[in-house]
């Protein structure tokens with residue numbers, strides 16, 4: 357077995373193990389394979405093993421790979437920060453956008469989504485305390501902003517996304533992710549329309565699954581370190 361096939365099997369086994377350990381429904385945790393900076397050939401190898409969802413951060417790079425892999429039926433997730441001048445390309449070429457952090461961005465994605473495509477799935481990015489990045493809405497704005505963007509026609513708000521600081525012990529990681537779960541529950545107290553918590557990366561996937569992650573975004577543990 358190649359290195360990447362081995363790592364893929366390991367991750368799938370870890371997901372199964374943590375679903376069991378934390379009483380999550382089998383199959384309730386989806387793997388988004390974060391392929392940023394990695395070549396199309398590695399994506400193809402994972403696709404041959406059955407992986408469909410791939411996460412990318414850099415638009416130009418991902419458009420190139422989408423072109424090289426256009427013979428495959430893949431589901432592309434834009435997971436990076438979204439600038440206004442990138443919304444059209446994202447609306448036209450991705451099934452998901454995880455890093456929506458402004459009403460303006462949601463509105464542009466809705467306006468620019470081609471009519472022949474299903475609404476683009478989006479997550480509202482939340483900035484939890486102590487994050488290095490400045491992206492994301494503050495927790496007390498989540499309900500208002502979600503209500504406002506949920507009325508837009510060509511996007512489908514699925515839930516929340518976060519990128520907490522990675523260098524924390526397991527208990528503190530869980531505490532941070534539990535705030536996200538509570539926020540999603542708060543949103544669902546009104547509508548029960550939201551089914552996605554996009555959280556958990558290579559170094560905190562166990563804590564994220566323990567607290568209810570439905571989409572973990574894994575790069576390093578699958579593709580090896582990025583240079």
Ligand SMILES: *Cc1c(COP(=O)(O)O)cnc(C)c1O
Nearest residue numbers: 390435557558559573574575576
């Ligand atoms: C790079 C990246 C990941 C993957 O991180 P790893 O630690 O390599 O698993 C996940 N989410 C986002 C938003 C990223 O930018």
